[in-house]
Amino acid sequence: MGLLFTPKHQKLVNQCYPSGRTPDKKPKSSETSYLLYYVNSRRTKLEKVSTFLVRKCNADLNHRRIGNITVTLELMDKIVNHCKENLNVFVKDFLQIMIKTLSNNNVNNDIGVVEKVEQTFSSICRHLDGALCNGDAEFIDNFQVFVDLYFQVVTERLHDDKLLLKGCADISTVENLALNPQASRLLSQAAERTLIKFQEKNPQYNIQSLEATEDVPMTKRLTRTQTHALGLDDLTNSEDFAVEALRSFFNTSETDKLTLSIKALLKVLLKTPNQKLLQFICNGIPVHLRYIVILIFIHQLKQDPKQSVITLKLISSLLVSEVSIVGLSIIDVMRKLLDTQATAGVSSDVSNQCATTIGDLNRKTYYKDQTSDMFSEVLLRLKDVRNSDLTAIFCRDLQELATSTFSPSLSLDLYLELTVFVEDPLKLFSVVSSSLSGSFSISKLFHLIDSLDSSEKQQKFMSATFIKFRAIALLAGLKHYLEYDNVNKKCYFLYHKRAARFLDLSDYKSQADYKSTNCEQFTREDLLNYYSDAGSNQYSEKGRRIIMSKGSNVSTTDLISNGNSHINDNDHIAGRDLSVPPVLSQDSNHIPKFALLSDARSLKTLKHLSPKVRDLKAVKSSGALNPTRNLASRGSQSVKSHITNITFLLSELGDEAQEVRIPDPDEEEVIGLEKADLARSESLKFLNVASKGAKRLSIPLRLQEDGDEFKDANEDFQVTSTRGKLFTA
Structure with a gap:
């Protein structure tokens, strides 16, 4: 009679259970x-x-009906998968059932029952939303109780690593679990348990292994596009549950979960430092999120100063590895390292390791001006620091940056600022770029060479300057050492010896050795002799302009441009005294206002000072622009061409005594038609062409003898249409 009054939902549930006690x-x-x-x-x-x-479930547990408990857990799993939209309705009841099942000593040692519990828990985690975790405190408490109980059962009673790893992977599948402060603890514990089990299964990751960065082979500069080593992302078909669990924690784009997982990784590595494990895990992280590893490790320096050396070594091992990292803010990381060095009470070991890590940070190129920016950051610290100890520390950073720079990329201007803080500037000179933005910097470089206290350093520095800057060093040095009394005497002869070797002129070499022995100065005539033959010296023209003019009159563009142009045959000078001819007449009464004041004057300047006819006539009469005069020593080729054109125009002007009358363009006749005039009416085109064409011509032209006579427009105008009549009305 009792079954007649049983509710329908109870009947449906009871009908799902088979009979018997198996x-x-x-x-x-x-x-x-x-x-x-x-x-x-x-x-x-x-x-x-x-x-x-x-x-x-309570009744079955009390009567030890293990078969019915198994059926209940399977029914729960099916209900979760089919009613996932309403999971919040029954999930707390299901957690209560699983907690009671694991708490009962009669069934918690049965691996089959625990497997069914894990299967149901996995279904719940896959469909669980983080919003439910954040909004229901009772559910969070039940969830934490179950997870702790589950790990206790599988580790202490069953000792089943497979179930342990499955439970860890199930927790990682919960969406937005890391957003909850209470539940995030479970995620960190699960990631840590997974890493420990992975180390136990793979002993090569469970030993202390931190190789020094100096021992790491760096035969070529690593880039972010280089192929990475074998890592977690390569083991896609692995049957190891530890690998699958690690992939669920680290191969994710959910940054909150990834952050907690990386913190768990750091906790494990601080206990057993192993750079291979770090690289293996980082290769499983999405490439655009791997920079988070560096940021978390850098943040750990403040959290645990005692472990700073190990953390810095781990960072260095990752930076010099083949793991591809993109999106890393180099300057931000470097500033954190510099701040760590500047912290009061920091040990020398931590400071030295920070310097090593800064050098390792520079071993990969992430953007074009990375090295210069890193040097600039150290320079700012050196300028602001007042403590001598910190100055020595930051100078050590400069040495590490110089050692880790494989391609010269430091600007000369920045290098000259850094030399104030460096004991041996020559060591840092190797990373200076050979490109220059102007000649002022290299002039300062020669001043630096003059200021060195050792002749050996001066000689090495002079050779290095010629090797790096070549023709620019030749011409800039020639300009710098023209004034013998204002420069270092030793460097003066070192320059000329090195210049003779660069030009490969035997006479120049012998004279440099002779004058160095007798401490005699090169005269301008001596130097002009070496720069007179364009065949043996391709820099003859530029060199002659530097020698024959004052140093301030040589343009920067001429020094840094290519010096392959040759001088004219008329300008060839060999073994005779030279006098510099003036560019224009030296008579102060006949110097026109467009005259060149120096050889640095360009065509652009002449364009703004265009001469008038009377100025050209005055110059022609004074003979200042005679094309037969020697102008090779003054001005560039473009200036000489411009003067030649002016001279040609002067010859067209005729004799000075003859008055040249420039006729009015309106008085001239027209000889041709413009294309634009063809669209006009037949009666007006000759009149318009005659007035406009004559104004465009600089020299008036004569009409042909058989041309039409000039007529008034009114006489030739004819009305040929209705529209014309409207205009004539």
């Missing part, structure tokens, strides 16, 4: 399908079913 029971398929249809119809029915399952 432990390997399974729910009936047809009855289970109808039960799922029933609970999907209304939310209230789903709540009734979950409540009844709690009561039935």
Whole structure:
């Protein structure tokens, strides 16, 4: 009679259980399908079913019906997968069932029952939303109790690593679990347990291994596009549950979960430092998120100063490895390292390791001006620091940057600022770029060479300057050492010896050795002799302009441009005294206002000072622009061409005494038609061409003898259409 009054949801649930007391029971398929249809119809029915399952589970546990417990867990798993939209309705009841099952000593040692518990828990985690975790404190408490109990059972009672790793992977699948401050602890613990089990299964990752960065082979400069070593992302078909669990924690784009997982990794590495494990895990992180590893490790320097050396070595090992990292803010990381060095009470070991890490940070190129920016950052610290100890520390950083720079990329201007703080500037000179933005910097470089206190250093520095800057060093040095009294005497002869070797002129070499021995100065005539032959010296023209003019009159562009132009045959000078001819007449009464004041004057300047006819006539009469005069020593080729054109125009002007009358363009006749005039009417085109064409011509032209006579427009105008009549009305 009792069954007649049993509610329908209880009947449907009881019908799913097969009879008997065997432990390997399974729910009936047809009855289970109808039960799922029933609970999907209304939310209230789903709540009734979950409540009844709690009561039935308690009764089965009390009577040790292990088979019925297995059926209950399978029914729960199917309900979770089919009713995931209403998971919040029954999930707390299901957690209560699983907690009671694991707490019962009669069943918690049965691995089959625990596997069913893990299967149901996995389904719950896959469909669980983080919003439910954040909004229901009771659910969070039940969830934490179950996770702690589950790990206790599988580790202490069953000693089953497979179930342990499956439970860790299940926790990692919960969306936005890291956003909850309470539940995030479970995620960190699960990641740490997974890493420890992976180390136990792979002993090569469970030993202390931190190789010094100096021992790491760096035969070529690493870039972010280089192929990475074998890592977590390469083991896609691995049957190891530890690898699958690690991939669930680290191969994710959810930054909150990834951050907690990396912190767990750092915690494990601080106990057993192993750079291979770090590189293996980082290769499994999405490439655009790997920079988070560096940022978290850098942040750890303040959290745990005692472990700073190990943390810095781990960072260095990752930076010099083949792991590709993109999006890393080099300057921000470097500033953190510099701040660590400047912290009061920091040990020398930490400071030295920071310098090593800064050098390792520079071993990969992430953007074009990276090295210069890093040098600039150290320079700013050196300018602001007042403590001598910090100055020595930052100078050590400069040495590490210089050692780790493989391609010269430091600007000469920045190098000259750094030389104030460097004991041996020559060591840092190797990373200076050979490109220059002007000749002022290299002039300062020769002043630096003059200021060195050792002749050996001066000689090495002079040779290095010629090797790096070549022709620019030749011409800039020639300009710098023209004034013998204002420069270092030793450097004066060192320059000329090195210049003779660069030009490969035997006479120049012998004279440089002779004058160095007798401490005699090169005269301008001596130097002009070496720069007179364009065949043996391709820099003859530029060199002669430097020698024959004052140093301030040589343009920067001439020094840094290519010096392959040759001088004219008329300008050839060999073994005779030279006098510099003036560019224009030296008579102050006949110097026109467009005259060149120096050879640095360009065509652009002449364009602004265009001469008038009377100025050209005055110059022609004074003979200042005679084309036969020697102008090779003054001005560039473009200036000489411009003067030649002016001279040609002067010859066209005729004799000075003859008055040249420039006729009015309106008085001239027209000889041709413009294309634009063809669209005009037949009666007006000759009149317009005659007035406009004559104004465009600089020299008036004569009309042909058989041309039409000039007529008034009114006489030739004819009305040929209605529109014309309107205009003439």
